[in-house]
Amino acid sequence: MKIIKTKTYDEMSELAAVYLLSHMTKEGRVNVSITAGTTPVKMYEKLVPMVKGKQNYSNVHYYNFDEIPFQGKGKEGITITNLRKYYFTPAEIEEVQIHKLTPENYESHDQRLKKDGGLDVLVMGLGYDGHFCGNLPGKTAWEDQTVKTPFLDEELQKIADLEFGGDVSLVPSYAVTMGPRSVMNVKELIMIVNGKHKADILKQTVEGKVDSNIPSTILKLHPNLTIITDEDAASCLSEETLEKYR
Template structure:
C-alpha cells in the first residue's frame, strides 16, 4: 500500500487529479473506472482545467461506471448523472467511450473488460459504513464479480437508498463486485474529513472482513490510499 497523507482536501484533490491525468497520458487504450460524489468533486474540477490546456488525443480513453443506482422516472441513474455533470460533459467524452453499467449489461461486463485489457485504474471513495463502490455491509461477498441487488419498495435496501439519495430509487442497483475491482491494475482510495477517520482506521489496520467491505482493498498489490490530515487523525 502506498499511503499519502495530504495537508487538506485541496491538496488531496491535486494529488488525485495528477494520478488520473498520468493514466490519461498513456499512448495506448486506457480503461478508467471513476467514482462520483463529493470526495472527487475538486479533483475533477482540477482535471477539467488541466485537460482544457492540453492538446491531447482522448479517443483511446474509455470510462467504465463501476456502480449504478436507478432513479425512479429518470433517464440516468445516480452514478451516470453525476459523472456526466462533473467530468464527461465538461471534457467532452465521446458517447462511445462511456460504458454505462446497467441491469441489462452487468452480467457481461467482466468479460468485456477482460477482452479490452482490464481496468487500468479504479478511483473510489469510502462510505462511513466501510462500503466501496456498491459493496455494502451485509450484502458483500468477496468472491463476487459484478452483481445486482434488487430494490423493492419497503425493504431495507430501498429505505437505505432513499435516505441516502434524498429521492426515490428505481428498481435496481448494480455494482462491480470485490473480485472485479481487485482485478484492476491500480486502485486509488480517497478519503477526506474527520467523520471518516474511524472507518479508514478500521479499513487500513484490519482485520479483513466482509463486515467492512473496503478492508479487502488493502490486500491489493498496487493500491494508493490518499487521506487528508483530518481523515488520518486516528491512524497509528
C-alpha cells in the same frame, strides 16, 4: 499499499487528479473507472481544464463501477448522471469513450472489460460503513464479480433523501456493482478519503483484520493500492502505519 497524507481536501483532490492524469497520458488504450459522490467533486474541478479540448486524451475510455437506476425507463442512472454533471460534460468527453454499466448489461460487464484489456486504474471513495463501489456490508461476497444487489427498506429512504428529494417511490429496489473479485482484478486502485467523519473507518480499513462486515478491509490485499487522504481522515492512523506505508 501506499498511503499519501495531504494537509487539506484541496491538496488531496489535486494529487488524485495528477495520479489519474499520469495513467491517462500513457500510450495506447487506457481504461479507467471513476467514482461519483461528493468526495471526488474537487478532483474533477481540477481535472477538467487539464483534459478539456485535448485530443491526446482520446485514448482514455471510462467505465462506471456501479449504478443505481432511476425508477421507470428513459433516464440514465444516478452514477452516470453525476459523472456527466461533474466531469464528462464539462470536460467534453466524447460519447464513444464512455462505457456505461447498467442493469441491462451488468451480467456481461466483466467479459466486456476483459475483451477491452481490463481496467488500468479505478478511483474510489470510502463509505462510512466501509463500503467501496456498491459493496455494502452483507450485500456482496468476496468472490462476487459484477452483481445486482437489493436495497433494504432503511436504505431506500437514505437514497431518496440524497437523490430524490425524499420521494421513496422514485427509488429502485436494487443497484448493480462491480463486486470485490472484479475490483481486485483492476491493475491499480486509488482510494480518496477526506474528513474527520472518515477517520475511524479508514483506520479500520488499514489497520484492522480482513472482515466481510467491513468490505473495504479486503482492499489491503491488493498488490497496487494507493490511499490519498487529508489530515483529518488520517488522524486516527498510527505513526507506525503512516511510516510503514509512506
